Amino acid sequence: MKIAILGAGISGLALARFLIDGGHEPSDIDLFESGSKAGGLCHSKTVDGFTYDISGGHILFSKDAEALQWMKDQGGGDDSFVKRDRNTKIRFGDHWVHYPFENGIGDLPPQANLDCLKGYIEAWHERTAEGTSAPGDFKAWIQWRFGDGIAKHFMDPYNEKIWKRELDQISSGWVAGRVPDAPIEDVLKAAIGMRTEGYTHQAIFYYPKQGGFQAITDHLAASMTERIQLSTPITHLKREGEVWKVNGAPYDCVVSTIPLTHMPKIVEGMPVDVAAAMTGLEYNSMVTFLLALDREKHPDLSWIYLPHADQGPTNRVTYMSNYSPGNAPEGKTSFLCEVTVPGGVPAPGASLEREVIDGMVHAGLVKKDEIMFADRSDVGHAYVVFDHDFDRKRAVSLDWLESSGLFPLGRFGRFDYDNSDQCVIKARSLAAELLARAARG
Ligand SMILES: Cc1cc2nc3c(=O)[nH]c(=O)nc-3n(C[C@H](O)[C@H](O)[C@H](O)COP(=O)(O)OP(=O)(O)OC[C@H]3O[C@@H](n4cnc5c(N)ncnc54)[C@H](O)[C@@H]3O)c2cc1C
Numbered sequence: 444m445k446i447a448i449l450g451a452g453i454s455g456l457a458l459a460r461f462l463i464d465g466g467h468e469p470s471d472i473d474l475f476e477s478g479s480k481a482g483g484l485c486h487s488k489t490v491d492g493f494t495y496d497i498s499g500g501h502i503l504f505s506k507d508a509e510a511l512q513w514m515k516d517q518g519g520g521d522d523s524f525v526k527r528d529r530n531t532k533i534r535f536g537d538h539w540v541h542y543p544f545e546n547g548i549g550d551l552p553p554q555a556n557l558d559c560l561k562g563y564i565e566a567w568h569e570r571t572a573e574g575t576s577a578p579g580d581f582k583a584w585i586q587w588r589f590g591d592g593i594a595k596h597f598m599d600p601y602n603e604k605i606w607k608r609e610l611d612q613i614s615s616g617w618v619a620g621r622v623p624d625a626p627i628e629d630v631l632k633a634a635i636g637m638r639t640e641g642y643t644h645q646a647i648f649y650y651p652k653q654g655g656f657q658a659i660t661d662h663l664a665a666s667m668t669e670r671i672q673l674s675t676p677i678t679h680l681k682r683e684g685e686v687w688k689v690n691g692a693p694y695d696c697v698v699s700t701i702p703l704t705h706m707p708k709i710v711e712g713m714p715v716d717v718a719a720a721m722t723g724l725e726y727n728s729m730v731t732f733l734l735a736l737d738r739e740k741h742p743d744l745s746w747i748y749l750p751h752a753d754q755g756p757t758n759r760v761t762y763m764s765n766y767s768p769g770n771a772p773e774g775k776t777s778f779l780c781e782v783t784v785p786g787g788v789p790a791p792g793a794s795l796e797r798e799v800i801d802g803m804v805h806a807g808l809v810k811k812d813e814i815m816f817a818d819r820s821d822v823g824h825a826y827v828v829f830d831h832d833f834d835r836k837r838a839v840s841l842d843w844l845e846s847s848g849l850f851p852l853g854r855f856g857r858f859d860y861d862n863s864d865q866c867v868i869k870a871r872s873l874a875a876e877l878l879a880r881a882a883r884g
Contacts (some may be wrong), residue, residue: 755802
């Protein structure tokens with residue numbers, strides 16, 4: 444069974460590795476990658492000794508211990524990674540607020556603390572005593588779940604910054620299982636200054652010692668270089684009888700990690716309604732800025748959130764040099780600032796860098812004379828956006844691909860809000876399915 448894998452990000456690379464390790468003949472697998480190197484969203488970049496992850500700071504963690512170990516093994520083994528405690532905070536004016544926000548309200552100025560506590564109790568009472576069910580739109584969901592204080596001081600401004608849309612345009616479906624529900628006792632304790640932990644899932648994470656997060660995909664790609672065709676965009680897919688023609692070459696099986704929004708231009712003969720569903724899927728792009736700093740040491744933080752407009756367009760800042768000593772030259776440090784942009788819209792030009800830096804200065808995070816240089820990266824597909832028609836558009840898209848014998852995989856190949864470990868888990872199960880098919884002939 445000749446298999447074509449479209450895209451050599453972590454999903455495509457992991458799939459190829461699992462297939463080969465499962466006994467599939469390597470010469471029957473071809474990976475096609477439009478970029479000049481493998482890695483996709485896991486890319487990192489090094490400039491003058493400063494390394495950063497171009498799609499925002501990436502950490503390695505997973506609830507699936509096997510997948511986590513597999514990624515470490517593929518990335519050079521345990522000794523190639525540093526282990527870090529997650530320490531994240533929210534910058535609120537000149538205050539530092541413990542994350543998650545509801546576990547940190549005691550760090551707020553008194554009036555904001557009171558607003559948040561009062562709103563939380565009122566919302567909790569409505570939810571539990573009156574039994575109201577979760578609203579379908581995200582704006583109403585925030586009120587329902589956190590109350591108006593947390594909505595006003597954190598959730599609304601932060602989410603407007605990241606999603607770049609009115610929050611009532613977004614469905615609340617995606618938050619299930621993503622935003623943990625803090626027990627009321629924890630919020631009460633937090634308000635009077637008793638520390639509670641909250642979200643413990645990523646309490647510890649791993650990061651490659653050298654080369655940025657991309658070290659994982661670099662190692663994976665190096666284990667099968669002869670199977671990867673770089674700088675080879677797939678521009679044409681056509682079904683002919685039992686086979687799919689990939690840029691003219693026949694394959695028995697095609698797995699695509701290419702963003703669904705690109706597929707209508709590539710696949711010949713796609714029905715109009717399916718093409719409309721795919722191109723209608725919404726996403727956000729991203730611009731990241733590395734700030735290389737002439738600063739010897741950062742506080743012990745992993746990343747922070749900047750919810751407010753006067754902090755500039757950045758929504759999250761990673762303390763990139765804290766992830767690994769390999770990420771900055773000795774005696775220097777770095778920040779990585781993330782800015783989202785609506786997908787399909789041209790990203791802001793050179794003025795964005797100035798706005799980011801001014802915001803960081805205003806937030807009290809950096810002084811201009813500490814910045815040695817800034818480096819910008821643009822990422823086309825960064826976040827899946829869950830508008831109210833998302834489930835239908837995604838189902839129409841995936842149903843058609845699967846019924847046509849094309850296997851969609853990956854964060855934008857399936858429009859799943861997945862981290863790299865989940866990409867690996869899905870690649871592992873697809874590999875098992877394809878190996879079983881190949882065995883059946
Ligand atoms: C802001 C942000 C923070 C994140 N943080 C984390 C984190 O901390 N930890 C974590 O594990 N994950 C994190 N992720 C998620 C992680 O980056 C992704 O889940 C993962 O990299 C997706 O891999 P993929 O292979 O599915 O897709 P991609 O990496 O997008 O790979 C698709 C590949 O297809 C190629 N391609 C596109 N079109 C064509 C074509 N026509 N022909 C051939 N090739 C093509 C692309 O060049 C790309 O290499 C984060 C993502 C973002 C945006």
